[in-house]
Amino acid sequence: MAVFNYYLAAVAIIVLALLLMFVRFEGRRPKARELAVIAVLTALAVVGRAIFFMLPQFKPVAAIAIIAGVALGAESGFMVGALSAFLGNFIFGHGPWTPFQMLAFGSVGYFAGLLFHGVAWQGEGGHDCAVKDKDKKILEHVDGAKMSKCDEKRCCEDKKILEFIQAPTSDTRRIVAQATEALSHNRRISSLRLTLLCLYGGLSVVVLYGLIVDILYLLFFTESVSVQSLLAVLATGLPFNVLQGVVTIFFLAVLARPMLEKLERAKQKFGLMQKVEH
Amino acid sequence: MNTASVRDAFGGLHPGPGYLFFGFVIVFSVVFLHPVVLAISFAGATGYAIYLTGAKAVRFTLALLVPVMLLAALLNPAFNHRGATILFYLWTGNPFTAESLLYGALGGLMLGTVVQWFYCYNAIMTADKFIWLFGRITPALSLVVCMVLRHVPHYKNQAMRIMSARQAMGIGAQNEAFGKRKIRISLQGCNVDKDGANNEAFGKRKILRAIISKVKDSFAVFGILTTWALENAIDTADSMTSRGYGTGKRTSYSDFRLVRRDIYALVFIATAAVICAATVASGAINVSYFPLFTMGVKGWAGLMMLLAWLAVCAFPLVFGLWEDAIWRSLKSKI
Known part of the structure; x- marks a missing residue:
């Protein structure tokens, strides 16, 4: 009889782990935009899994969880992985495997975030992308001016900066041009990093996902x-x-x-996932 | 997203009794590996599954569950050599015991029972019931769940629209060989030709190219969908923020009302759960596999437990049949 209590114990531990992550997520009081992006990625993973359902094991869930972790951070990666497993099972059927899959996909996304988030976009390929802080700020406002209609204070600031930019100084033009180029270059992901990411993806699925889900069968x-x-x-x-x-x-x-480029673009354009409140 | 087209009496109850029922039945089936208890549970689950989905459930049970259960039954004695009754020796020199085989068989039955209960769960416990359960405890999380549930059909539609737009523009896989029909036509065209072998290879290559271009096209559509979905989601989020998201405590709407029969069902399931748990704890019903298989049901308490368990496991099926009978009798009077 002992075995089956092992199963219950395993489920209890997993549910606790998931709960901890979820409580943390709740406690952070996430902004609507953050929720929306997580929901988008989760839905894409579920739709992707549904599109390829006739091919065994051909599911993009792990890949999308990894992408979410890289672009949005470890916690978001975990949420996307765990939620896609959970919600996908509304289509493919819940079972004793649901908590195991949630933990497995969640941790694949989580560790992707720990390893790659924040590193991926800095200092690509030794190109001259060292935009100075001041320039960066200007650029942020150029990009941000298009969208921020809600915040009065910010609007005023934007106006000032736009005026500053529109003033026919060759210096400002140069800065903006340089910064724009650097940022668009920054969005690109280098082949080396892509290879590393793929390597991590393959390994994490075989080791992490495989181990967690196979324990269920054990x-x-x-x-x-x-x-x-x-x-x-x-x-x-x-x-x-x-x-x-x-x-x-x-x-x-x-x-x-x-996808990383699109997410990065959305992050820059809309100011997503910013820690600083404005 | 939810394929629950099944309307039955138990599924029509409030989610409260539903979650209590499935929670109790699944946990109790897993915890207590007793042949009679499991047989009752499996019968109840299978009966209800067949009542819910008919031939589909029969197919599922025969094609999927039974083989897995048999596999589990045979796997255990291959690894576990405890037990007093040795049937024969394996090629590894280890004994193959009857107790181990029985234990494996019951493990398989347990697995089958749990999966079968989950089959019923999938048929009647829809995502809106989940939102009812978690909407108040974890507002942010269940908001994400809600959004995803809405996104999935939305994205499927949008993907279709992107595809037809691309088709109209003349991009995408459609213009080479779209779908099975065109491939078949091109194949037929090949077969008519005299040089059969050569053309067959050509046809195969064409199919391969069609598949590759279809996959490429799918990924292009997926990329377009991603961009659109992100922009769309930001719009949604901004609109939520401007309507005051995050300013106060989030409420959760649900369509479920707790009426009298839901309370009766709750009380019934809870009472049976207490009886079962108390009897098992008191040891009035017990089972042991190693070294020798023994099973005991002591006195009234044990019998009462089995009756309570039977009543719970049969409850959804009997309730459904009962309501159907009432409905039929009312209908015939009209």
């Missing part, structure tokens, strides 16, 4: 939880996990660059 199928039976279950699951790892690498190779 708890369900064998009575004696031992190293031997764990290895046997892992060996059985390995082909599936490797297949999914390859699929994730494929999705990352195809999707990572355009």
Whole structure:
């Protein structure tokens, strides 16, 4: 009988872990925009999983969770991964595997955020993209002036800066041109980073996702939880996990660059995910 | 998003009794590996699944559940060699015991039971019931859940519109060989030709090219969808903010009202749960597998527990059939 209590214990631990993440998320009182972007990515993952449902293991969930983690941070990556697993199961069926999948996809996104978030956009390829702080601020306002209609104070500031920019000084023009070029260059993701990301994607799916989800089958199928039976279950699951790892690498190779660029653009254009309140 | 087209009496109840029922039945089936308890639970779940979805549930049970259950039954004795009754020796030299086989079979039955209950759960516990449960506890999270539930069909539609727009512009996979029909036509055209072998290879290459261009096109559509979705979401978020999102405590709307029969159902399930838990804790019903299989139901308490368990497991099915019978009798009088 002990085995099945192992299962319940595992579920209890996982639910607690998920709850901790969710409570943290709630406690942060996330802004509407942050929620909206997380919802978009989650929905894209679910739709992607539904589009490819006829091909076994061909799901972009891990890839999109990783992209979310890279672009928006570890916590958002976790939320996107866990929620896509959970909501996707409204289509594909809930079962004893739901909490395990949630934790597995969530942690794939979480560690992607820890490893790649914030690093990905700085100092690309040694190009002259060291925009000075002042220039950066100007640029932010140029980009931001298009959207911020709500904040009066900010509008005034924008006006001032726009006037400053429109003044026919060659110096300002130069700064803006330089900064614009640097920023657009910054949005691009280098091949090296893309390769690293793909590598991480494949490894994390095989190791993290595979381990977490296969433990479920260990708890369900064998009575004696031992190293031997764990290895046997892992060996059985390995082909599936490797297949999914390859699929994730494929999705990352195809999707990572355009999606990260789009997210970065949205972040710059709309001032998403900013820690500083204005 | 929710494929719950099934309307039945139990699914029509308030989500409260539903969550209590599934929580209790699934946890109790997992915790207590007793043959009689599991058999009752599996019968209840299968009966209800068949009542809900008919032939689909039968197919699901026979094609998916039974093989998995058999696999689980055979897997356990291969790894676990405890038990007194040795049937034969495996090629590894380890004994294959009857107790271990039985244990594996019951483990498989347990797995099948849980999956079967989840099958019923998927049929009647829709996402709006989930929102009812979590809307007040975790407002931000369930807001995301709500948004995603709305986005999924929305994005599917938008993807269709993007595709037809691209088609109208003459971009995309459509113009090479779109869909199965065109591929088949091109294949037929090839077969008519004299040089069969050569053309067959040509046809295959054409199919491959069609598939590749279809995949490429899908990713292009996905990219366009992403840009559009992000802009759209920012619009939604700004509109939410301007309507006061985040300024106060978030309320949650739900369509469910707790009426008298929901309370009856709640009380019924809760009473049965207490009886079952108390009997198992007192040891009036027990089971042991190793080294020898023994199973005992002691006195009235044990019997009462089995009756309560039977009543709970049969409840959704009986309730549904009962309501159907009432409906039919009322209809015939009109």
